[in-house]
Amino acid sequence: MTRVLGIEGTAWCASAAVFDDATDDISIRSDAYQPDSGGIHPREAAEHMREAVPTVVESILGEVESTYGDPSETLDAVAFSRGPGLGPCLRIVGTAARALAGALSVPLVGVNHMVAHLEIGRHRSGFDTPVCLNASGANAHVLGYHDGRYRVLGETMDTGVGNALDKFTRHVGWTHPGGPKVEAHAREGEYVELPYVVKGMDFSFSGITSAAKAAYDEGTPVEDVCRGLEETVFGMLTEVSERALSLTGAEELVLGGGVGQNGRLEGMLETMCEGRGAAFYAPEPEFLRDNAGMVAVLGAKMYDAGDTIQIDDSRVLPDFRPDEVPVTWRSGTPAERSRADGDREQGAEAVVDLATDDGRAYKRRLSKAYRHPELDRRLRRRRTRTEARLTSEARRLGVPTPVVFDVDPPEGRLAFEFVGTADLGEKITESRVEAVGRHLARCHEAGFVHGDPTPRNVRVSADRTWLIDFGLGYYTDDVEDYAMDLHVFEGALGGTAADPAALIEAFEDAYREAGEERVLRQLRSIERRGRYQ
Numbered sequence: 227m228t229r230v231l232g233i234e235g236t237a238w239c240a241s242a243a244v245f246d247d248a249t250d251d252i253s254i255r256s257d258a259y260q261p262d263s264g265g266i267h268p269r270e271a272a273e274h275m276r277e278a279v280p281t282v283v284e285s286i287l288g289e290v291e292s293t294y295g296d297p298s299e300t301l302d303a304v305a306f307s308r309g310p311g312l313g314p315c316l317r318i319v320g321t322a323a324r325a326l327a328g329a330l331s332v333p334l335v336g337v338n339h340m341v342a343h344l345e346i347g348r349h350r351s352g353f354d355t356p357v358c359l360n361a362s363g364a365n366a367h368v369l370g371y372h373d374g375r376y377r378v379l380g381e382t383m384d385t386g387v388g389n390a391l392d393k394f395t396r397h398v399g400w401t402h403p404g405g406p407k408v409e410a411h412a413r414e415g416e417y418v419e420l421p422y423v424v425k426g427m428d429f430s431f432s433g434i435t436s437a438a439k440a441a442y443d444e445g446t447p448v449e450d451v452c453r454g455l456e457e458t459v460f461g462m463l464t465e466v467s468e469r470a471l472s473l474t475g476a477e478e479l480v481l482g483g484g485v486g487q488n489g490r491l492e493g494m495l496e497t498m499c500e501g502r503g504a505a506f507y508a509p510e511p512e513f514l515r516d517n518a519g520m521v522a523v524l525g526a527k528m529y530d531a532g533d534t535i536q537i538d539d540s541r542v543l544p545d546f547r548p549d550e551v552p553v554t555w556r557s558g559t560p561a562e563r564s565r566a567d568g569d570r571e572q573g574a575e576a577v578v579d580l581a582t583d584d585g586r587a588y589k590r591r592l593s594k595a596y597r598h599p600e601l602d603r604r605l606r607r608r609r610t611r612t613e614a615r616l617t618s619e620a621r622r623l624g625v626p627t628p629v630v631f632d633v634d635p636p637e638g639r640l641a642f643e644f645v646g647t648a649d650l651g652e653k654i655t656e657s658r659v660e661a662v663g664r665h666l667a668r669c670h671e672a673g674f675v676h677g678d679p680t681p682r683n684v685r686v687s688a689d690r691t692w693l694i695d696f697g698l699g700y701y702t703d704d705v706e707d708y709a710m711d712l713h714v715f716e717g718a719l720g721g722t723a724a725d726p727a728a729l730i731e732a733f734e735d736a737y738r739e740a741g742e743e744r745v746l747r748q749l750r751s752i753e754r755r756g757r758y759q
């Protein structure tokens with residue numbers, strides 16, 4: 227039996243909670259910081275924490291006393307959010323947690339806030355090895371579990387998803403937080419087109435926010451812009467969640483983070499999961515937005531695993547990433563599930579019929595019921611057309627790709643030559659990875675990117691390495707886009723291959739030889755970029 231007091235205060239929500247694992251009771255006290263104008267000001271937020279944290283802790287201690295008895299005898303540990311978050315806020319929470327653990331003479335547990343957003347969903351759903359979509363203010367990422375760590379399968383390349391919505395609402399003069407206002411107005415609006423940006427399983431929002439502001443400034447009704455924002459941004463998050471399910475073979479999805487309170491986002495995820503026979507769980511709103519209940523729950527699991535920290539080692543970590551956390555409290559690896567059903571491959575976007583007498587592969591991009599019909603039509607058409615064009619263009623450059631026999635964009639249909647004997651993932655070697663490096667360099671030199679170069683989009687045989695599935699590709703002269711291709715490939719290697727380091731090195735060496743050094747420099751800058759803005 228374990229009972230843990232948790233403290234949260236990474237940005238706006240001062241919160242304390244107690245979790246009792248015998249009864250599964252979670253009791254939470256929260257006090258939100260509400261800026262008078264603009265967004266969250268770090269100094270004001272810290273001021274709020276200074277006043278509110280002692281009050282919520284006091285209040286929860288009172289409850290512990292009356293429900294369980296003397297806190298120093300009935301609590302096993304104090305857990306707190308070490309990061310990510312705003313430094314000045316985190317330090318106040320850290321100080322409070324250390325003082326309380328000292329006063330109660332119990333161990334201290336340092337929790338990663340983003341992992342807590344995930345674990346609360348796993349705890350309440352009872353799912354074993356779900357993929358998790360964290361949709362919060364300052365973050366947005368899709369996590370999977372592999373080999374003792376949570377892996378970031380995909381994430382935002384610029385702002386968090388809530389921040390993207392909040393930036394738009396500030397522009398139109400609404401108070402913080404803007405997310406709930408976007409939701410209310412979107413209900414009255416008609417969908418308008420905004421840029422849809424998915425690169426492999428990564429994505430970005432800054433172009434969407436700018437386009438939304440511009441549309442509003444040009445007189446598009448604010449309700450319509452809000453609807454366009456929801457359909458676009460949540461469509462992207464749902465698409466990458468589906469890709470993550472498809473890639474890992476997981477059959478469960480949990481949602482986390484404050485933006486998860488949005489009914490449209492939940493609805494899309496639910497529809498997507500239904501469509502592929504996966505189970506979906508969204509925690510109640512009080513466990514989605516920032517709260518100390520999730521900190522107490524994860525704190526209890528870590529405490530049970532002996533995962534406590536000494537006061538001296540308990541400094542806060544404003545850039546704490548979820549993949550830095552050694553996952554001590556759980557085991558299990560997702561069961562491998564074959565996505566092939568006889569002679570039919572089920573990808574995230576399409577079904578591909580492979581066992582044909584004519585040696586062809588027939589691909590069909592399916593309509594996605596979760597997407598707005600107009601957006602769905604546009605994406606399927608555009609990607610089908612792009613795939614035909616770039617597959618042929620790459621082939622002309624000498625990159626091995628299948629011959630395209632037929633294309634029907636409105637129907638989302640393509641007919642290709644069948645190539646290879648296996649996907650790269652099943653037969654990965656350094657020399658094949660080097661071939662991918664050379665092939666991508668050649669595409670980039672010709673001015674386009676693949677857009678989704680994962681091991682599943684590479685086919686291999688004894689003597690050749692083909693690139694397939696160019697549907698997310700596009701022409702560009704921006705070095706950032708080329709570097710993103712490399713980032714996507716390396717990310718996928720990191721998430722699936724047993725020893726990615728040697729493969730990544732071989733891949734980069736081959737790319738360097740055939741392509742431009744500045745792309746690799748840009749790749750380093752992508753990797754260094756702070757994501758918590």
Ligand SMILES: C[C@@H](O)[C@H](NC(=O)OP(=O)(O)OC[C@H]1O[C@@H](n2cnc3c(N)ncnc32)[C@H](O)[C@@H]1O)C(=O)O
Binds near residue numbers: 339406408483
């Ligand atoms: C590091 C930590 O401090 C940070 N916390 C955070 O972002 O608070 P969270 O409670 O997870 O999310 C707040 C965001 O959630 C948005 N939000 C709240 N209700 C919403 C709704 N109904 N629709 C869309 N967004 C909503 C707000 O606009 C705000 O941007 C994080 O988890 O990234």
Ligand SMILES: Nc1ncnc2c1ncn2[C@@H]1O[C@H](COP(=O)(O)OP(=O)(O)OP(=O)(O)O)[C@@H](O)[C@H]1O
Binds near residue numbers: 469575576580694695
């Ligand atoms: N021309 C081809 N020759 C041989 N196999 C193919 C061909 N096209 C597709 N496949 C097989 O079908 C699978 C799915 O195809 P594709 O990647 O084009 O669809 P998708 O829905 O975009 O999938 P994903 O989301 O996994 O990228 C491939 O991983 C590959 O195993």
Ligand SMILES: [Fe+2]
Binds near residue numbers: 343363516
């Ligand atoms: Fe959060």
